Amino acid sequence: MSEKSGLLIDSLERQGVSRRTFLKYCATLASLMALPPAAGRAFAEALAKATRPSVIWLSFQECTGCTESLTRSYTPTLESLIFDSISLDYHHTLQAAAGTAAEAAREAAMKLNWGKYLLVVDGSVPMKDGGVYSTIAGISNHDMLMDTVKGAAAVIAVGTCAAFGGLPKAQPNPTGAVAISDLVKDKPVVNISGCPPIPVVMTGVLAHFLAFGALPELDKLGRPLAFYGETIHDRCYRRPFYDQGKFAKTFDDEGARQGWCLFELGCKGPVTYNSCATVKWNDGTSFPIESGHGCLGCSEPDFWDAGGFYRALSLPANPLHVAATAVELGAVVGVGVALANRARKSAARAGHESATLADLEK
Amino acid sequence: MGLGDIPVLVEAGGLTGSAPAVLREIVALLERLTQFGEAGSIDLHGLPLSPADRRWLLDQLGKGEVEIALQAGGGSRFIETAVPGVWWVAHDNEQGVRISEFIEVTRIPDLIPAHPDDVANGLKILKSRLPDLS
Numbered sequence: 001m002s003e004k005s006g007l008l009i010d011s012l013e014r015q016g017v018s019r020r021t022f023l024k025y026c027a028t029l030a031s032l033m034a035l036p037p038a039a040g041r042a043f044a045e046a047l048a049k050a051t052r053p054s055v056i057w058l059s060f061q062e063c064t065g066c067t068e069s070l071t072r073s074y075t076p077t078l079e080s081l082i083f084d085s086i087s088l089d090y091h092h093t094l095q096a097a098a099g100t101a102a103e104a105a106r107e108a109a110m111k112l113n114w115g116k117y118l119l120v121v122d123g124s125v126p127m128k129d130g131g132v133y134s135t136i137a138g139i140s141n142h143d144m145l146m147d148t149v150k151g152a153a154a155v156i157a158v159g160t161c162a163a164f165g166g167l168p169k170a171q172p173n174p175t176g177a178v179a180i181s182d183l184v185k186d187k188p189v190v191n192i193s194g195c196p197p198i199p200v201v202m203t204g205v206l207a208h209f210l211a212f213g214a215l216p217e218l219d220k221l222g223r224p225l226a227f228y229g230e231t232i233h234d235r236c237y238r239r240p241f242y243d244q245g246k247f248a249k250t251f252d253d254e255g256a257r258q259g260w261c262l263f264e265l266g267c268k269g270p271v272t273y274n275s276c277a278t279v280k281w282n283d284g285t286s287f288p289i290e291s292g293h294g295c296l297g298c299s300e301p302d303f304w305d306a307g308g309f310y311r312a313l314s315l316p317a318n319p320l321h322v323a324a325t326a327v328e329l330g331a332v333v334g335v336g337v338a339l340a341n342r343a344r345k346s347a348a349r350a351g352h353e354s355a356t357l358a359d360l361e362k
Numbered sequence: 363m364g365l366g367d368i369p370v371l372v373e374a375g376g377l378t379g380s381a382p383a384v385l386r387e388i389v390a391l392l393e394r395l396t397q398f399g400e401a402g403s404i405d406l407h408g409l410p411l412s413p414a415d416r417r418w419l420l421d422q423l424g425k426g427e428v429e430i431a432l433q434a435g436g437g438s439r440f441i442e443t444a445v446p447g448v449w450w451v452a453h454d455n456e457q458g459v460r461i462s463e464f465i466e467v468t469r470i471p472d473l474i475p476a477h478p479d480d481v482a483n484g485l486k487i488l489k490s491r492l493p494d495l496s
Contacts (some may be wrong), residue, residue: 019477021435024453027473028462031407041472278407284459 007286009048022048026207027296027346031227032279033204033216046211053210054113056122057091059191061134061177062123065095066159069186069196077226087205089117092099092136103137118209119152119187121180123147124161124168142153145183154188154287155180156205157324158299163191164223170304181222195298198279201227221301223273232269232287232295235277238262256292266310267294274299381415383464385422388448391467395447401468423448423485430474436461483488 012022026044028038035043059067071094088094088300089109090102097105109117123141126133126231139147149155157180160166168177181189182255190200205224208216216224233239240259243246248255248262258263263270272295276287288295297303382403391402411419424444432438436455443450449466466472477486 019480020432020473023473024432024434024436024438027464028453031405031462036405064373127436157443283455284461 001092007048008050008052008277008336009050012170029204029207031198031201031225033208033224033274034229035226047207047318050210052087053206054109054117055086056109056117056152057088057094057122058141058144059091059093060123060125060145060162061175063163063167064093064231065196065239066162067272068204070158070199073137084295086118089113099137103139104146114151116153117151118154118156118206119149119164120156122158124177124179125166125229126168126175126177128174142183144266145180149187152187154209155184155189156202157181157191157222158202159197160301160303163193164301166195167304169302184351188215188281189222190218190224193221193223193228194274195296195303197299198227198275198281199349201275201334202278211309219273223299227275227279228273230273230275230276232272232274232289233267235275236289238289239279251292262289262292262294264312265294266308266312266315268297268300268303268306268309269295270313272297272300298320353360377414377418378412380411381422382418383410384411388423388445388465388467392447395467395494396470399468400471403464403466403468406463406465420450423450430471432473434473438473440466440474443492469478 008020009022010144013174021045022042026047027040030040030043056215090106092098092102095102095105123134125131127139127142127147131142134141134279136144139188157163159214161168161177165173165182166181179191181191190205192205194201199223204227205216208214209223216226219228220230231241236242238259238261241259242263246255246258246260247264248260249264250256250264261267266287269289275287276295279289280290297306300306376483387404393405394400394402400482408427424442426442426446428440428442430440432440435460438451438453441450442448447467447469449468451464451466451473452460455461
């Protein structure tokens with residue numbers, strides 16, 4: 001832990017990472033973060049001189065998908081350059097220690113790096129019934145967060161659960177889940193939303209903090225603008241079909257085969273800010289829309305309760321035929337859909353039967 | 363089955379008008395290089411260039427005499443265009459996927475010359491192999 005500290009460049013050299021590899025990585029990272037190209041060199045110089053930061057990682061109400069995304073992306077990764085270079089002093093999913101020894105490690109890291117460590121959190125915090133729905137070593141998530149945040153330089157909320165409450169907060173929110181930013185008010189909080197988030201976004205924020213001693217510019221929801229500045233729709237390769245009014249109506253019709261826009265199949269790309277369309281997933285292979293499925297909107301607040309993954313947002317705006325009649329037609333269709341939905345909801349409620357644990361085990 | 367086998371078509375699209383703007387920026391950067399000796403670069407990753415735009419740009423710049431291959435965390439290629447001092451730089455990762463692309467306007471791209479610290483280290487290593495010099 002503390003004995004592992006030192007300059008980042010030395011740590012990379014020990015791992016056999018050459019200076020040119022590092023410079024190339026910094027140029028690419030600067031490009032992904034939309035920094036001016038000349039900033040790549042400054043980025044590299046500052047990053048090389050940075051000391052390895054102590055990171056304490058708390059996992060609360062979450063599924064471990066975020067940790068999986070960040071640690072098990074393709075191998076070897078550019079991201080691993082940074083991840084291998086931080087001093088990860090506490091992460092109860094990854095560390096060998098457990099119980100009292102693990103908690104002692106967290107307390108020791110806090111004491112040693114007071115005021116300087118980065119606190120990474122994935123998962124939301126249950127507030128109902130005194131926070132009993134998620135505890136670690138007998139400590140509620142709320143108490144552990146508030147205790148650990150005291151000595152942190154900044155907080156990085158990783159994943160939509162930590163950033164906005166995510167799945168645990170979905171209606172009816174049985175545990176009273178809240179986001180990290182609902183609780184932490186006196187420290188800078190960066191939200192890296194996504195279910196899971198894109199690994200390079202996490203490393204980009206870490207690298208920016210290490211190099212410049214400050215967090216990158218954030219949007220109104222606390223997300224780094226470099227990665228969440230545009231919608232999926234803005235950068236989607238199927239966008240020309242949207243503009244031409246060509247939409248797939250089912251997942252296996254001729255339009256789907258031709259790669260037409262998935263808007264009418266419920267794609268949430270137009271209201272979702274993230275960089276999946278440019279950074280992509282799985283070693284830059286593709287992103288959901290490229291695999292034929294609409295965007296679920298997973299980096300936006302309350303995406304689970306956004307009205308159904310396969311329900312279109314609204315009537316698409318047709319840039320060539322925007323007229324009052326179309327708006328009126330849209331309003332009529334909207335009312336019709338709303339009535340149909342209400343009727344469907346009432347029928348579902350009337351037909352609902354409670355299931356017991358015994359039923360599930362049958 | 364690879365991604366290329368999935369029958370999803372994307373219309374190629376023609377010139378968008380972005381490429382001449384990039385060419386003008388290259389001219390401005392070259393002027394700075396000749397007048398003040400200042401290097402500059404253009405990040406192609408974030409620019410909305412269509413395949414036709416890129417072809418047009420490559421045609422305008424042409425291919426020069428120097429081509430450098432670098433192996434550092436994946437392959438990189440530094441190709442000097444027919445306009446001396448203007449380099450087309452492409453970085454791939456270890457899986458061969460393109461991760462960034464720049465036009466660099468400089469006498470020699472930053473990544474090519476050996477860093478003084480690395481040269482000093484190399485000297486130390488070489489001397490240690492010749493005991494009478496160390």
